[in-house]
Amino acid sequence: MAAYLVRRLLQTALILLGVSVITFALLYLLPADPVRQIAGRSATPETVENIRRQLGLDQPFIVQYWRYLSGLLQGDLGRSYLQRSEVSTLIAARLPASLLLMVGAIGCELLLGLTMGIVAAVRRGSVADQTMMIASFVGVSAPQFVVGLLLLYFFSVRLGWFPIGGYGTWKHMVLPSVALGILGAGWYSRMMRSSMIDVLRQDYVRTARAKGLARGTILFRHALPNAVLPIIAMIGIDIGLFMSGIVVIESVFGWPGIGQLAWQAIQRIDIPIIMGVTLVSACAIVIGNLLADLVTPFIDPRIRLR
Amino acid sequence: MNAAPAASIVPDVSDQPSGAPGENVLSVNGLDVVARTDAGDTPLVEALTFDLRRGETLCIAGESGSGKSITSLAIMGLLPQPAVRISGGSILFGGRDLATLDEAAMRRIRGDRIAMIFQEPMTSLNPVLSIGRQLIEAIEAHTSLPRGAARERAIEALDAVRIPQARTRLKQYPHELSGGMRQRVMIAMALALRPDVLIADEPTTALDVTVQGEVLELLRDLKNDFGTSIILITHDMGVVAEMADRVIVMQKGRMIESGAVGPLFAAPSQDYTRSLLDAVPRLGDGMASGTAQLAGGAGNVVDVEGLTVGFDIRGGIFGRATHRVHAVENVSFTIRDRETFSLVGESGCGKSTIAKALAGLVPFTGDIRLGGTSIAGLDRHGLKRVRRDIQMIFQDPFASLDPRMRVGDLVGEPLIIHGIATPSERRERVAALFDRVGLSPDQMERYPHEFSGGQRQRICIARALALRPKLIIADESVSALDVSVQARVLELLKELQAEFGIAYLFISHDMAVVENISDRVAVMYLGQIVEMGTRDQVFSNPQHAYTRRLIDAVPIPDPAKRRARFPRMQGEVPSPVHARGRSPTTVTLRDIGGGHLVAGN
Numbered sequence: 012m013a014a015y016l017v018r019r020l021l022q023t024a025l026i027l028l029g030v031s032v033i034t035f036a037l038l039y040l041l042p043a044d045p046v047r048q049i050a051g052r053s054a055t056p057e058t059v060e061n062i063r064r065q066l067g068l069d070q071p072f073i074v075q076y077w078r079y080l081s082g083l084l085q086g087d088l089g090r091s092y093l094q095r096s097e098v099s100t101l102i103a104a105r106l107p108a109s110l111l112l113m114v115g116a117i118g119c120e121l122l123l124g125l126t127m128g129i130v131a132a133v134r135r136g137s138v139a140d141q142t143m144m145i146a147s148f149v150g151v152s153a154p155q156f157v158v159g160l161l162l163l164y165f166f167s168v169r170l171g172w173f174p175i176g177g178y179g180t181w182k183h184m185v186l187p188s189v190a191l192g193i194l195g196a197g198w199y200s201r202m203m204r205s206s207m208i209d210v211l212r213q214d215y216v217r218t219a220r221a222k223g224l225a226r227g228t229i230l231f232r233h234a235l236p237n238a239v240l241p242i243i244a245m246i247g248i249d250i251g252l253f254m255s256g257i258v259v260i261e262s263v264f265g266w267p268g269i270g271q272l273a274w275q276a277i278q279r280i281d282i283p284i285i286m287g288v289t290l291v292s293a294c295a296i297v298i299g300n301l302l303a304d305l306v307t308p309f310i311d312p313r314i315r316l317r
Numbered sequence: 318m319n320a321a322p323a324a325s326i327v328p329d330v331s332d333q334p335s336g337a338p339g340e341n342v343l344s345v346n347g348l349d350v351v352a353r354t355d356a357g358d359t360p361l362v363e364a365l366t367f368d369l370r371r372g373e374t375l376c377i378a379g380e381s382g383s384g385k386s387i388t389s390l391a392i393m394g395l396l397p398q399p400a401v402r403i404s405g406g407s408i409l410f411g412g413r414d415l416a417t418l419d420e421a422a423m424r425r426i427r428g429d430r431i432a433m434i435f436q437e438p439m440t441s442l443n444p445v446l447s448i449g450r451q452l453i454e455a456i457e458a459h460t461s462l463p464r465g466a467a468r469e470r471a472i473e474a475l476d477a478v479r480i481p482q483a484r485t486r487l488k489q490y491p492h493e494l495s496g497g498m499r500q501r502v503m504i505a506m507a508l509a510l511r512p513d514v515l516i517a518d519e520p521t522t523a524l525d526v527t528v529q530g531e532v533l534e535l536l537r538d539l540k541n542d543f544g545t546s547i548i549l550i551t552h553d554m555g556v557v558a559e560m561a562d563r564v565i566v567m568q569k570g571r572m573i574e575s576g577a578v579g580p581l582f583a584a585p586s587q588d589y590t591r592s593l594l595d596a597v598p599r600l601g602d603g604m605a606s607g608t609a610q611l612a613g614g615a616g617n618v619v620d621v622e623g624l625t626v627g628f629d630i631r632g633g634i635f636g637r638a639t640h641r642v643h644a645v646e647n648v649s650f651t652i653r654d655r656e657t658f659s660l661v662g663e664s665g666c667g668k669s670t671i672a673k674a675l676a677g678l679v680p681f682t683g684d685i686r687l688g689g690t691s692i693a694g695l696d697r698h699g700l701k702r703v704r705r706d707i708q709m710i711f712q713d714p715f716a717s718l719d720p721r722m723r724v725g726d727l728v729g730e731p732l733i734i735h736g737i738a739t740p741s742e743r744r745e746r747v748a749a750l751f752d753r754v755g756l757s758p759d760q761m762e763r764y765p766h767e768f769s770g771g772q773r774q775r776i777c778i779a780r781a782l783a784l785r786p787k788l789i790i791a792d793e794s795v796s797a798l799d800v801s802v803q804a805r806v807l808e809l810l811k812e813l814q815a816e817f818g819i820a821y822l823f824i825s826h827d828m829a830v831v832e833n834i835s836d837r838v839a840v841m842y843l844g845q846i847v848e849m850g851t852r853d854q855v856f857s858n859p860q861h862a863y864t865r866r867l868i869d870a871v872p873i874p875d876p877a878k879r880r881a882r883f884p885r886m887q888g889e890v891p892s893p894v895h896a897r898g899r900s901p902t903t904v905t906l907r908d909i910g911g912g913h914l915v916a917g918n
Contacts, residue, residue: 223428
């Protein structure tokens with residue numbers, strides 16, 4: 012177990028190194044010039060060159076990257092070009108909001124997706140099954156910003172049940188969580204349905220019935236833990252989807268998280284923030300997958316981590 | 318009671334002299350079960366009538382599709398409704414008709430008064446719940462015992478099925494137990510509440526023969542101790558002879574014949590029963606029919622020397638190999654032209670791994686020479702050329718044919734792969750092959766699902782023959798077939814050998830089949846050959862203790878020769894997994910005369 016963790020952490024370090032190289036290279040090759048953004052339109056060429064030199068952007072790629080990496084290894088994510096603040100401070104201030112949104116979205120995914128999947132599997136072929144599978148298909152297909160805007164229109168503007176945007180109470184959390192989670196809920200309900208149908212056909216479910224167990228016991232104690240195993244691995248992968256989703260959803264709902272931060276930084280080519288958010292996202296994905304892998308052995312004793 | 322059409326040919330079972338004490342526990346009267354299809358209801362079981370008495374073992378025997386398993390599911394109320402349902406008749410148990418009970422009432426009977434165990438012990442236990450939890454929940458579902466008392470009851474049940482260290486086993490999970498142990502856990506679960514009736518559906522079919530003996534003996538003892546009535550469903554007439562008080566023979570959903578086991582085996586009244594009994598391969602048959610002369614030509618098709626195959630188990634931070642599975646350890650043998658060489662042994666003994674090594678499918682050390690050419694140093698082209706001479710037929714004819722290809726194309730594919738013949742010649746060759754294995758060339762355009770298991774295995778044989786190989790590896794090729802089909806396929810294999818001069822490497826766990834078809838036999842145990850010789854040497858003069866145990870464990874299809882005790886294995890089979898750098902002790906074979914090799918000590 013300890014050996015496994017050490018190996019996974021080494022892998023994580025390699026992954027983050029790879030992510031930093033690729034992102035840094037892409038930003039370097041970007042045709043837009045961050046210095047012009049900082050200096051403003053009226054700046055003289057001398058000012059521009061001065062800023063460029065100050066920021067070290069006149070150096071060759073390898074030197075720039077080396078400087079960034081040595082800072083990174085000391086825990087320094089650099090300073091924002093425009094916000095006059097440490098990137099780590101900016102991210103730290105906004106990360107809790109994003110994590111909260113993610114928790115809400117995962118909750119929404121699991122609640123909606125698993126419930127629909129289980130009901131559809133148990134009532135296979137029924138009207139409920141067909142309706143839910145069509146709904147899940149819509150959920151999977153609809154673009155997230157459209158879902159977000161529709162939710163806003165109906166539940167905030169027309170019905171006035173929830174605030175239009177912002178951050179603070181649980182009511183603020185509902186619509187963005189649903190908007191972000193609905194895609195995953197669609198996937199999960201379909202996966203859960205087929206996984207559950209498969210499990211319900213297994214010999215051990217027949218054994219459970221032959222023992223004279225009640226329906227609920229068979230479903231929740233015997234079938235569910237087996238059926239949920241492939242879903243857990245998915246949740247880890249899902250965090251990657253969330254990271255791209257929050258950039259859109261946080262902007263739609265005015266949610267003060269790192270998605271919004273990233274969105275603003277991209278518009279202004281604020282390279283240190285883009286790098287920082289990308290690395291934090293990569294961390295989140297890796298940690299999500301690691302957590303999923305660590306949880307699995309508790310449900311399935313056949314899986315041993317080594 | 319429904320008028321049972323079968324009644325005219327079936328002696329009324331209640332007229333039979335009763336060997337077992339007591340009243341009827343279960344009465345099935347005119348039971349009809351149908352399956353819903355597009356074309357209306359198809360009968361699966363028709364007008365089935367029988368009684369089960371207290372403390373007796375009733376065997377329902379029949380081949381696949383006879384409706385024997387459907388009958389057991391109907392009694393348990395476990396039919397896959399609404400696709401399959403009871404359409405007539407009654408199942409009387411304790412004064413109630415199980416055919417009309419609702420789910421809630423049926424649930425109280427299931428597991429409590431009527432319990433069931435299934436064929437596949439590997440999949441019948443829930444992999445994510447501990448043994449203890451699965452046992453205790455069965456007890457708690459039907460009693461109001463507190464957790465502690467239910468636990469004690471579970472331990473008692475495990476003790477009763479002779480599982481050592483029952484108390485500590487409760488914490489274990491199914492994957493930590495062997496197949497035989499799991500089936501014992503299933504039996505413990507079924508018997509924990511002392512049911513009146515135990516339905517055992519092919520309980521030993523998936524088990525090794527030595528383990529089968531133990532489980533059958535256990536069932537027999539438990540029946541005697543608890544007075545449980547047992548319905549034993551099996552296709553194996555040997556098991557019927559060993560276990561049954563009375564027998565029902567079913568075919569295509571109908572009862573063909575029933576009666577006490579002795580008279581039924583001695584003088585079956587129906588042709589079908591007789592053919593079923595005749596088709597059963599028996600130990601001793603091969604010797605009676607065969608001559609001592611060895612088949613085989615001058616040369617060797619295969620020379621295997623010091624073959625060793627191992628698989629690494631990785632662990633640690635850098636995923637280094639820490640342990641090694643010694644699947645095959647220093648095995649040497651030869652297969653001569655035109656002979657049938659059999660490898661026999663229980664699951665995990667390495668017999669299939671040898672087949673894979675011969676076909677070049679796993680890396681190995683040692684030397685394998687095919688027709689004199691060593692395959693170790695060959696490149697891809699050389700290997701392809703050599704593989705032409707070796708073809709395989711596998712166990713599962715359902716899984717080894719691509720369902721999306723026409724069977725004619727499947728048989729012709731090896732010719733295409735090796736670039737042989739023009740398309741029209743190929744068609745002719747495939748048609749001739751179909752004809753030769755007993756299928757009609759008209760069937761070439763059909764798909765695999767349109768054929769029965771036996772026909773599919775014939776297609777597999779035709780495919781293996783397409784390249785005119787020198788050696789065919791038949792890996793458990795007849796194990797999945799019904800006995801009557803099995804007998805015909807074995808006959809076909811023998812004919813083809815005489816006609817085409819092929820050598821067979823025949824891999825099987827079934828001693829009777831091996832004895833029937835082999836010229837020479839090697840017995841494997843834990844990756845090594847422990848005894849090897851001609852069929853007569855191994856079967857009439859078995860020298861190694863393991864060979865003897867294998868032969869003794871085969872149920873004899875004759876109730877007159879029923880054994881009081883099955884040979885029992887001491888403990889579990891040791892593991893072939895060793896720490897890296899440590900090798901298992903290798904046995905040395907010594908010739909005790911006439912080429913009969915036996916492992917020393």
